[in-house]
Amino acid sequence: MKIVKSISVLRKVVCSLKRRGKTIGFVPTMGFLHEGHLSLVRRAKKENDVVVVSIYINPAQFGPKEDFKNYPRDLRRDTRLLRGLCDLLFIPSVKEMVAQESRTFIEVRRLSDLLCGRTRKGHFSGVATVVAKLFNIVAPDAAYFGQKDAQQAVVLEQMAADLNFSAKMVVMPVVREKNGLAMSSRNVYLSDKEKAEAVVLFQALKSAEHMVAAGSRDTKKIIRTLYDFISRTPSARIDYIEIVDKKTLESVSTIKREALLLLAVHVGSTRLIDNTILKVK
Amino acid sequence: MKIVKSISVLRKVVCSLKRRGKTIGFVPTMGFLHEGHLSLVRRAKKENDVVVVSIYINPAQFGPKEDFKNYPRDLRRDTRLLRGLCDLLFIPSVKEMVAQESRTFIEVRRLSDLLCGRTRKGHFSGVATVVAKLFNIVAPDAAYFGQKDAQQAVVLEQMAADLNFSAKMVVMPVVREKNGLAMSSRNVYLSDKEKAEAVVLFQALKSAEHMVAAGSRDTKKIIRTLYDFISRTPSARIDYIEIVDKKTLESVSTIKREALLLLAVHVGSTRLIDNTILKVK
Numbered sequence: 326m327k328i329v330k331s332i333s334v335l336r337k338v339v340c341s342l343k344r345r346g347k348t349i350g351f352v353p354t355m356g357f358l359h360e361g362h363l364s365l366v367r368r369a370k371k372e373n374d375v376v377v378v379s380i381y382i383n384p385a386q387f388g389p390k391e392d393f394k395n396y397p398r399d400l401r402r403d404t405r406l407l408r409g410l411c412d413l414l415f416i417p418s419v420k421e422m423v424a425q426e427s428r429t430f431i432e433v434r435r436l437s438d439l440l441c442g443r444t445r446k447g448h449f450s451g452v453a454t455v456v457a458k459l460f461n462i463v464a465p466d467a468a469y470f471g472q473k474d475a476q477q478a479v480v481l482e483q484m485a486a487d488l489n490f491s492a493k494m495v496v497m498p499v500v501r502e503k504n505g506l507a508m509s510s511r512n513v514y515l516s517d518k519e520k521a522e523a524v525v526l527f528q529a530l531k532s533a534e535h536m537v538a539a540g541s542r543d544t545k546k547i548i549r550t551l552y553d554f555i556s557r558t559p560s561a562r563i564d565y566i567e568i569v570d571k572k573t574l575e576s577v578s579t580i581k582r583e584a585l586l587l588l589a590v591h592v593g594s595t596r597l598i599d600n601t602i603l604k605v606k
Numbered sequence: 607m608k609i610v611k612s613i614s615v616l617r618k619v620v621c622s623l624k625r626r627g628k629t630i631g632f633v634p635t636m637g638f639l640h641e642g643h644l645s646l647v648r649r650a651k652k653e654n655d656v657v658v659v660s661i662y663i664n665p666a667q668f669g670p671k672e673d674f675k676n677y678p679r680d681l682r683r684d685t686r687l688l689r690g691l692c693d694l695l696f697i698p699s700v701k702e703m704v705a706q707e708s709r710t711f712i713e714v715r716r717l718s719d720l721l722c723g724r725t726r727k728g729h730f731s732g733v734a735t736v737v738a739k740l741f742n743i744v745a746p747d748a749a750y751f752g753q754k755d756a757q758q759a760v761v762l763e764q765m766a767a768d769l770n771f772s773a774k775m776v777v778m779p780v781v782r783e784k785n786g787l788a789m790s791s792r793n794v795y796l797s798d799k800e801k802a803e804a805v806v807l808f809q810a811l812k813s814a815e816h817m818v819a820a821g822s823r824d825t826k827k828i829i830r831t832l833y834d835f836i837s838r839t840p841s842a843r844i845d846y847i848e849i850v851d852k853k854t855l856e857s858v859s860t861i862k863r864e865a866l867l868l869l870a871v872h873v874g875s876t877r878l879i880d881n882t883i884l885k886v887k
Contacts, residue, residue: 332770343624344625424767425768428715429713429714431710431713432713434710435709436709453710454769457738458769459770461769464772483709483710486706487706489739489742491617491743491745
């Protein structure tokens with residue numbers, strides 16, 4: 326695995342790969358890798374000649390009161406985990422990525438203002454903009470994202486289509502701990518007690534799936550049940566529970582076809598998100 | 607010259623060119639070509655293995671009261687003019703370029719709200735977004751723009767740098783009619799009388815250059831003189847006259863280094879723009 330820190334070096338490597346007809350699979354990450362990330366890297370490896378993983382904690386996607394400074398970092402561990410799976414590890418500094426004062430922002434309207442966008446102003450613009458930058462540097466044939474960040478995946482798929490990026494967008498299933506907790510770099514913020522209590526998100530998703538399987542279609546009823554269920558966990562504070570259209574992210578009142586159930590819940594001081602696709606048979 | 611209307615076909619051609627190590631020069635246009643455009647195409651040909659010209663009248667950069675519908679078109683003439691100069695002519699339809707309802711907009715903040723941006727809301731976002739789309743389709747090594755649209759050039763250079771587009775951005779001088787009128791597709795809107803009167807823009811630029819050469823540095827004074835001068839032409843209605851920093855487009859009060867003088871003037875019902883760089887020796 327080659328480690329590259331400079332944009333111009335990465336461009337040269339990419340250019341030479343393209344000339345040799347090699348396809349590039351790309352996994353953009355913020356590091357502190359877990360099995361969720363690694364599932365993307367493995368899939369990228371399976372589908373492409375060369376896999377590029379980037380580790381870049383993007384300041385532009387953190388709000389002023391968010392955890393940019395404290396976001397977990399462990400580059401040595403990340404490097405070890407990627408060895409044998411990844412061909413090129415791209416680790417640019419903030420200075421390398423933001424060489425001049427940036428005035429350009431990519432806005433994916435409507436999709437970015439809903440759900441997490443309501444409390445995380447500017448977050449998805451920061452994500453879309455940095456992913457566009459990375460796409461322009463890495464020039465991937467395919468890019469891999471986790472369904473864990475469901476809204477992010479929808480925003481980026483929309484952006485890639487609207488801006489004619491040539492990369493195929495691949496979204497892979499949530500990877501979970503044994504107890505059902507969705508893997509996330511931010512789980513490291515949880516105490517053992519909180520980690521156990523955080524399972525309430527997964528349990529809530531499962532109970533919604535069961536309700537739908539049993540014939541429930543009224544999203545208000547389902548959401549109310551989940552509110553009551555999650556609220557029984559004292560350390561849990563609900564940010565939102567919503568059932569939305571998979572593509573437009575707009576609320577649905579009656580589940581007629583596949584719909585996306587999303588949760589954002591603070592457990593202690595850590596904000597967790599999780600989601601599932603509710604299927605109607 | 608190969609004419610391509612489909613994005614997927616163009617991508618395939620580009621991909622095969624890249625594999626053969628060919629460099630691509632790109633000239634995005636809205637057609638109705640004049641010598642200004644052709645100077646870009648010739649320069650692109652000189653500096654690259656292959657030249658791609660696009661002709662696409664981008665609805666997203668026209669305001670609701672602007673001339674999208676009446677924008678001059680003459681594809682047969684354009685094709686004839688490009689023969690021998692251009693290798694690939696890309697003429698996508700609006701349906702091809704906007705395959706789904708687009709939600710993604712590129713905003714180049716501050717630069718887009720000044721000058722022409724004050725009256726043409728959303729114009730530069732429309733321009734930036736379509737150029738990003740075209741860059742993602744054509745994957746140029748270099749792209750060529752006219753200094754005639756000075757603000758557009760600044761906005762696009764900022765965007766390309768901020769989003770790490772790999773294309774080198776080349777801006778070429780204004781090409782003028784014999785009488786000094788800057789070439790523009792919209793000149794076709796002018797009657798012969800208006801065309802003669804429209805020379806007032808060029809004359810104003812020249813007199814500003816002379817003032818600066820003679821030692822004038824106070825931009826207020828220069829601008830006032832130009833106002834008086836242009837106002838003497840009855841069919842001319844001034845939109846703005848500004849002297850700004852070449853990169854930030856912010857007004858300067860005293861000319862200390864190179865500054866950009868920009869004019870927007872309605873002649874009859876046609877809005878014309880022109881500009882010059884004021885040089886301090």
